[in-house]
Amino acid sequence: MNAEQANFPRAGNPLNTDLLAALQARFGTQLSCGSAICEQHGRDESAFSIAPPGAVVFAESKADVQDAVRLARQYRTPLIPFGAGSSLEGHVLAVQGGISLDLGRMKQVLAIHPEDLTATVQAGVTRKQLNEALKSLGLFFPIDPGADATLGGMCATRASGTNAVRYGTMRDNVLALELVSAQGEIVHTGTRARKSSAGYDLTRLMLGSEGTLGVITEVTVKLYPLPEAVLAAICSFDTLDDAVNSTIALIQLGVPIARCELLDVNTVRMVNRHAGLGLHEGPMLLMEFHGSPLGVREQVQTTEAITQEHGGQAFEWAETPEARTRLWTARHNALFAALQSRPGCRAITTDACVPISRLAEALLDSVKEAQQAGLPYFLVGHVGDGNFHMGYLIDPDNASERELAEQLSTQLVHRALALDGTCTGEHGIGLHKMDFLVRETGAAAIDMMRSIKCALDPDNILNPGKIFRR
Amino acid sequence: MNAEQANFPRAGNPLNTDLLAALQARFGTQLSCGSAICEQHGRDESAFSIAPPGAVVFAESKADVQDAVRLARQYRTPLIPFGAGSSLEGHVLAVQGGISLDLGRMKQVLAIHPEDLTATVQAGVTRKQLNEALKSLGLFFPIDPGADATLGGMCATRASGTNAVRYGTMRDNVLALELVSAQGEIVHTGTRARKSSAGYDLTRLMLGSEGTLGVITEVTVKLYPLPEAVLAAICSFDTLDDAVNSTIALIQLGVPIARCELLDVNTVRMVNRHAGLGLHEGPMLLMEFHGSPLGVREQVQTTEAITQEHGGQAFEWAETPEARTRLWTARHNALFAALQSRPGCRAITTDACVPISRLAEALLDSVKEAQQAGLPYFLVGHVGDGNFHMGYLIDPDNASERELAEQLSTQLVHRALALDGTCTGEHGIGLHKMDFLVRETGAAAIDMMRSIKCALDPDNILNPGKIFRR
Numbered sequence: 033m034n035a036e037q038a039n040f041p042r043a044g045n046p047l048n049t050d051l052l053a054a055l056q057a058r059f060g061t062q063l064s065c066g067s068a069i070c071e072q073h074g075r076d077e078s079a080f081s082i083a084p085p086g087a088v089v090f091a092e093s094k095a096d097v098q099d100a101v102r103l104a105r106q107y108r109t110p111l112i113p114f115g116a117g118s119s120l121e122g123h124v125l126a127v128q129g130g131i132s133l134d135l136g137r138m139k140q141v142l143a144i145h146p147e148d149l150t151a152t153v154q155a156g157v158t159r160k161q162l163n164e165a166l167k168s169l170g171l172f173f174p175i176d177p178g179a180d181a182t183l184g185g186m187c188a189t190r191a192s193g194t195n196a197v198r199y200g201t202m203r204d205n206v207l208a209l210e211l212v213s214a215q216g217e218i219v220h221t222g223t224r225a226r227k228s229s230a231g232y233d234l235t236r237l238m239l240g241s242e243g244t245l246g247v248i249t250e251v252t253v254k255l256y257p258l259p260e261a262v263l264a265a266i267c268s269f270d271t272l273d274d275a276v277n278s279t280i281a282l283i284q285l286g287v288p289i290a291r292c293e294l295l296d297v298n299t300v301r302m303v304n305r306h307a308g309l310g311l312h313e314g315p316m317l318l319m320e321f322h323g324s325p326l327g328v329r330e331q332v333q334t335t336e337a338i339t340q341e342h343g344g345q346a347f348e349w350a351e352t353p354e355a356r357t358r359l360w361t362a363r364h365n366a367l368f369a370a371l372q373s374r375p376g377c378r379a380i381t382t383d384a385c386v387p388i389s390r391l392a393e394a395l396l397d398s399v400k401e402a403q404q405a406g407l408p409y410f411l412v413g414h415v416g417d418g419n420f421h422m423g424y425l426i427d428p429d430n431a432s433e434r435e436l437a438e439q440l441s442t443q444l445v446h447r448a449l450a451l452d453g454t455c456t457g458e459h460g461i462g463l464h465k466m467d468f469l470v471r472e473t474g475a476a477a478i479d480m481m482r483s484i485k486c487a488l489d490p491d492n493i494l495n496p497g498k499i500f501r502r
Numbered sequence: 503m504n505a506e507q508a509n510f511p512r513a514g515n516p517l518n519t520d521l522l523a524a525l526q527a528r529f530g531t532q533l534s535c536g537s538a539i540c541e542q543h544g545r546d547e548s549a550f551s552i553a554p555p556g557a558v559v560f561a562e563s564k565a566d567v568q569d570a571v572r573l574a575r576q577y578r579t580p581l582i583p584f585g586a587g588s589s590l591e592g593h594v595l596a597v598q599g600g601i602s603l604d605l606g607r608m609k610q611v612l613a614i615h616p617e618d619l620t621a622t623v624q625a626g627v628t629r630k631q632l633n634e635a636l637k638s639l640g641l642f643f644p645i646d647p648g649a650d651a652t653l654g655g656m657c658a659t660r661a662s663g664t665n666a667v668r669y670g671t672m673r674d675n676v677l678a679l680e681l682v683s684a685q686g687e688i689v690h691t692g693t694r695a696r697k698s699s700a701g702y703d704l705t706r707l708m709l710g711s712e713g714t715l716g717v718i719t720e721v722t723v724k725l726y727p728l729p730e731a732v733l734a735a736i737c738s739f740d741t742l743d744d745a746v747n748s749t750i751a752l753i754q755l756g757v758p759i760a761r762c763e764l765l766d767v768n769t770v771r772m773v774n775r776h777a778g779l780g781l782h783e784g785p786m787l788l789m790e791f792h793g794s795p796l797g798v799r800e801q802v803q804t805t806e807a808i809t810q811e812h813g814g815q816a817f818e819w820a821e822t823p824e825a826r827t828r829l830w831t832a833r834h835n836a837l838f839a840a841l842q843s844r845p846g847c848r849a850i851t852t853d854a855c856v857p858i859s860r861l862a863e864a865l866l867d868s869v870k871e872a873q874q875a876g877l878p879y880f881l882v883g884h885v886g887d888g889n890f891h892m893g894y895l896i897d898p899d900n901a902s903e904r905e906l907a908e909q910l911s912t913q914l915v916h917r918a919l920a921l922d923g924t925c926t927g928e929h930g931i932g933l934h935k936m937d938f939l940v941r942e943t944g945a946a947a948i949d950m951m952r953s954i955k956c957a958l959d960p961d962n963i964l965n966p967g968k969i970f971r972r
Contacts, residue, residue, distance in 0.1 A: 147750050148857040190699040201697050203706070204674055219946040225855040226887045227671050228924035229660040229710050231931055231939050231969050232951045236673070236706030240699050257756040280617050286727040286793070288758070323756070324804075330796050385695040387618040417696045454698035461701055469701050476689045480958060481702045487957035488950060499701050 045129040047086035051107040055087060055131070058099055062090045073112075073132035076119040077179070079380055079428070080463060085112060085126035090134045094210070094218060094249045100133050101247060102216040104493045112495045113243040115185030116158060118177075120381065121462025123189065123242050127497045133247065135184055141165045142250065149255040150207060150224050155184025155248050162253075171255045174199035177458065183251045189460040190240030197283075197416030198290040198322065199256065201458065202239055209235050210250035214489035224252060237484070242460055243495040245488050259290075259322035263332050264356035265349040266319070267339045268312040272296060272399075275315045276392040278342040279415050283388070285338070287331050291320035292416035293363050296399060299370065299410045303362045306369035311362060312346045317415070318363045320356075363412070370410035370423060379410070379423035380437040384448035385457030388418040394451055398422055398444045405436055419457030446471070461499045469500065515599040517556035521577040525557060525601070528569055532560045543582075543602035546589040547649070549850055549898070550933060555582060555596035560604045564680070564688060564719045570603050571717060572686040574963045582965045583713040585655030586628060588647075590851065591932025593659065593712050597967045603717060605654055611635045612720065619725040620677060620694050625654025625718045632723075641725045644669035647928065653721045659930035660710030667753075667886030668760040668792065669726065671928065672709055679705050680720035684959035694722060707954070712930055713965040715958050729760075729792035733802050734826035735819040736789070737809045738782040742766060742869075745785045746862040748812040749885050753858070755808070757801050761790035762886035763833050766869060769840065769880045773832045776839035781832060782816045787885070788833045790826075833882070840880035840893060849880070849893035850907040854918035855927030858888040864921055868892055868914045875906055889927030916941070931969045939970065 047055075047065075055063050064070070065087045074084030091097045104111035110130025117124060126132060138154035139161065145151070146169050153162060158180045162173050176193040177186060185191075187209065192201035199205065208222030221234035238246055269275040272294075279292055295303070295316045304311055317339070321331040332349050339347055350356050357364075371377060386394045395411065402409040402424065413420030422444060424437035445455045445468050455461075455468035470478055478500050485492075485502070492502055517525075517535075525533050534540070535557045544554030559570045574581035580600025587594060596602060608624035609631065615621070616639050623632060628650045632643050646663040647656060655661075657679065662671035669675065678692030691704035708716060739745040742764075749762055765773070765786045774781055787809070791801040802819050809817055820826050827834075841847060856864045865881065872879040872894065883890030892914060894907035915925045915938050925931075925938035940948055948970050955962075955972070962972055 145857065145859060147754070147859040149753065150857065190703070192697055196697060200674070203697075203703065204670070213946065213950065217946045217949075219950055220944055221947060223919075223924045223942070224857045224922040225889075225924045225927065226857075227662055227666060227673075227855055227889060227927050229853075229926045229928050229930040230924045230935075230942055231710065231947075232715075232954060233660070233673065233706045233710050234947060234950060236703045236709075237954075239706075240701065240703050245702075257754055259756060283619065284617070284727055286729060324800055326800050327797055330794055334794075383699075385697055387615065387620065387694045387696075389615060389617040419695075419697060449693075452694040454693045454695045454700050456699045457695065457697050458699050460699040465700075472693070472700055474690055476683065476687045477691060477704060478701075479687075480683065480689055480704060483957040484702060484707075484954055487953040 045086060047109065048107050051103060051109055052087065054103050055089065058103065059089050062092065062096065064088045073114055073124065073134065074126050076117050076122060076124050078120050078122045078464065079378055080122040080125055083125035083127050085132035086129050088132045088134055090137050092137050094212065097133065097212045097247050097249055098216045098218070100131065101212050101214065104131055105214065105216065105491055108491055109493065110496050111493050113188065113247045115156065115182035116180065118179035118181045119185065119189055119462065120459045121464040123460060123462040123498060125463060127463065136182065138249065144169065146171060148224060150252055151255055152250060152252040153183055154250055156182050158182050159186065166255060170258050172258050173253055173255055175202055175205055183253070184248045187239050187248050187251055188242050192458040194291045194293060194414055196414060197292055198288060203236060205254045206235060206239055206251060207254060208252035209238055209248055211238060211246035211248045213246050214491070214494050219246065222252065240460065242462065242498050244485060244498055245494065261323060261325040261328045262356065263321045263328040263349055263351055264319065264359045265332055265335060265347065266359050267317050267344040268314045268346045270314055270343055272315045272395050273392045274342045274344070275317050276415060278317065278339045278344060280388055281338045281342070282335060283416060285334065287334055288323065289319055289331065289416060290322040293318045294413035294415040295362060295366060296411040299366055299412060300362065302369040302373050302410060303365045306372055307361060307365050309362060316362065318360055366410060366412050370425060374408055374425045376427065377425040378428045379425055380441060381421050381423045382441050382444050383421060383456045383459040384445055384453055385417060385419035386448050386451045386453030390451035390453065391415065391418050394448055395420060397447055401440055401443055405440055407433065407436055407440065417457065418453070463498060466500055515556060517579065518577050521573060521579055522557065524573050525559065528573065529559050532562065532566065534558045543584050543594065543604065544596050546587050546592060546594050548590050548592045548934065549848055550592040550595055553595035553597045555602035556599050558602045558604055560607050562607050564682065567603065567682045567717050567719055568686045568688070570601065571682050571684065574601055575684065575686065575961055578961055579963065580966050581963050583658065583717045585626065585652035586650065588649035588651045589655065589659055589932065590929045591934040593930060593932040593968060595933060597933065606652065608719065614639065616641060618694060620722055621725055622720060622722040623653055624720055626652050628652050629656065636725060640728050642728050643723055644726055645672055645675055653723070654718045657709050657718050657721055658712050662928040664761045664763055664884055666884060667762055668758060673706060675724045676705060676709055676721060677724060678722035679708055679718055681708060681716035681718045683716050684961070684964050689716065692722065710930065712932065712968050714955060714968055715964065731793060731795040731798045732826065733791045733798045733819055733821055734789065734829045735802055735805060735817065736829050737787050737814040738784045738816045740784055740813055742785045742865050743862045744812045745787050746858070746885060748787065748809045748814060750858055751808045751812070752805060753886060755804065757804055758793065759789055759801070759886060760792040763788040764883035764885040765832060765836060766881040769836050769882060770832065772839040772843050772880060773835045776842055777831060777835050779832060786832065788830055836880060836882050840895060844878055844895045846897065847895040848898045849895055850911060851891050851893045852911050852914050853891055853926045853929040854915055854923055855887060855889035856918050856921045856923030860921035860923065861885065861888050864918055865890060867917060871910055871913055875910055877903065877906055877910065887927065888923070933968060936970055
């Protein structure tokens with residue numbers, strides 16, 4: 033798919049020459065119009081073709097952000113906030129041209145308050161950088177979307193990942209933001225207090241707004257003590273139903289499981305072939321438990337008993353970091369093993385999330401459809417949350433495979449919506465899911481979103497063409 | 503304080519006669535203009551004088567809500583959603599007259615999904631009613647603001663309470679809403695999936711919007727398994743610092759404490775006098791632990807060790823419901839004991855919340871000021887969250903005492919803001935804290951809130967005059 037096929041406005045238009053001159057005067061060497069830089073800022077990890085901006089501004093301070101926004105506004109030119117470029121739905125593509133505002137140089141950890149379990153960072157700080165800064169304090173920031181994304185980008189997409197079943201998502205872990213509005217004003221939302229009922233929750237409104245309502249410049253997050261003890265466990269099942277029902281039973285019993293990941297049998301076969309793991313070839317749960325030494329052992333015992341009740345086999349658990357890593361090898365290798373299974377392929381990845389009682393149904397029907405279509409796939413799930421990723425492995429030069437994958441993805445999403453679910457658990461809407469969003473939430477909710485966008489960004493300069501059509 | 507003194511528009515104006523006729527035609531016996539009913543709907547648990555609406559509509563369905571909103575809009579007349587009337591900041595007062603829309607008859611529990619740990623209820627269902635419906639399923643809904651508020655009202659104020667340190671607030675526990683917009687349209691936000699990145703987080707925008715952006719008609723919440731084991735514990739300290747530092751240490755160690763409440767020495771004295779409890783007269787922590795039998799014992803042991811390191815004494819713990827209730831008597835009696843300590847008094851209660859490391863400072867200075875002013879007070883705190891309530895016990899007929907209490911409250915809030923805190927942890931802004939909100943969040947954030955209000959409710963009919971001045 034490329035931007036034109038999808039009826040998006042043309043990208044790559046050069047900037048207005050007066051704007052370009054003004055940007056050059058203000059930003060000097062922090063401005064780049066080189067095609068390599070522009071192309072790098074016109075793509076993400078999605079399968080979309082590149083839609084480069086006309087220029088890239090590398091912000092180094094909030095004043096830079098303010099001035100970039102003001103110039104964009106003055107010249108009615110799109111401005112697209114850019115973090116690590118690791119988004120998955122075309123969020124950062126300059127589909128209407130304009131300026132990419134790269135916040136990657138704003139990487140100061142501004143404050144860590146260990147006694148309050150909070151940290152405040154600039155938007156360009158990545159999660160690995162933050163965790164590096166926290167390590168010696170015995171603290172960590174748990175949200176792990178896989179990529180080493182920036183905190184600003186993780187806010188913009190309301191990211192989560194494997195730890196969400198225990199620690200929540202960005203929605204639950206951001207206390208406060210500093211942002212620059214479409215008018216170029218600094219706005220503060222939230223405080224370091226752990227809860228508040230002070231007016232509209234602008235923090236939560238910004239989380240998941242994908243750069244369309246403001247440019248996030250600072251983020252204050254909750255931290256957690258590094259768990260005293262960590263245990264990992266794996267277990268195989270004969271059926272997906274058994275794996276899912278084990279998870280439901282664990283959660284209903286209140287076992288505070290920290291990670292609970294699923295691989296389907298096809299994906300287990302792929303990692304066996306890729307890494308010679310010799311795992312039992314059935315659907316598999318990979319789990320992690322955080323707590324006191326006594327507590328994690330109790331959790332593992334309960335889990336072993338519950339999985340056995342649901343036909344679990346080959347239950348293994350491990351305590352040392354090395355042994356835990358070994359158990360989790362299958363999960364860490366899943367994407368790579370899948371891509372290697374078909375050299376030269378690309379993955380078109382879904383992100384539906386359903387109530388957990390509907391998960392087995394959602395998964396089984398989607399697997400059946402992929403098999404019937406004859407398209408290779410992998411399937412991993414953050415099963416404790418009901419979120420799963422089906423990756424269709426296509427030949428990127430084969431238009432009919434691409435179309436088939438999109439068709440399967442559409443069927444999968446429609447099924448998830450019919451099962452009370454959402455089209456996106458953690459990746460966001462971007463360019464790719466605008467129609468799904470309408471179907472999910474209805475025209476009245478989209479109207480409400482559009483009214484908010486028009487009110488806060490009347491000139492439609494902030495990342496236009498994303499989330500919904502204006 | 504009354505509405506006039508605070509420069510609010512006059513309440514109690516009769517409704518336009520055409521509107522009244524239209525309401526009568528549509529709602530018949532579901533409409534009341536009787537003065538007793540109107541007065542009951544023009545007050546809450548705050549110290550504000552009554553500001554009655556011109557009429558009360560008792561909605562029994564979402565179609566009733568839609569038609570009431572449409573008529574209010576047609577006649578440019580304020581409409582104020584009303585739940586249990588248990589709010590604390592004047593939220594439901596008809597300060598600009600208009601219609602009170604009572605949702606208390608919409609009390610159907612629409613669906614419980616035990617395997618997904620979700621329930622969907624009409625907005626008029628109260629938390630006790632919901633928990634009654636859940637009991638036989640071994641599940642519960644943890645948010646407990648004290649009063650038996652409606653779920654709709656708890657959404658509107660982003661309520662929390664004693665369990666928030668473990669289970670979060672309404673912000674964390676509402677998955678989806680149905681609401682009626684100012685245009686009279688039904689809007690659905692969120693799904694039953696546990697996480698989502700699908701567009702703007704309209705659910706969170708509505709939570710805490712105090713009836714100013716839409717009328718909430720249905721609420722889908724997260725549920726929790728009833729803990730297998732519950733232990734309660736109390737501990738006394740010589741100083742507030744010691745009590746707060748114990749709490750900080752507990753949280754930093756990752757002890758998943760479910761409740762952690764503080765009484766100051768003055769409040770302990772009041773409950774001793776009131777209920778003859780014979781408690782050690784020092785600052786006191788009351789705690790509750792939820793988990794497996796083994797887990798809660800481990801938590802209590804850790805807690806006892808930590809409190810001892812911080813000078814804790816008279817540590818007691820209990821397991822049976824009766825013994826737990828006995829330990830918690832002091833907390834349950836605190837408000838009543840305080841009110842009884844000065845017969846005929848009323849409490850003017852604050853609701854600041856600060857980062858926990860600043861809590862001792864915030865508390866000590868506020869206590870000192872109250873003592874210097876010679877005004878009796880009580881002090882309880884959800885200390886795990888840094889949220890505390892100082893209640894000034896005033897003679898309601900004594901204007902200078904009322905003024906003094908407001909002055910102390912203002913000093914307390916300004917101090918909390920200077921300590922990176924918020925003016926309201928869980929009560930909301932309503933009429934009372936509009937100036938505090940401006941001071942807390944700044945003019946730019948208020949402008950953003952105002953833009954959203956204007957966009958979603960251009961005629962300003964939904965609960966006008968609350969949160970911020972338009």
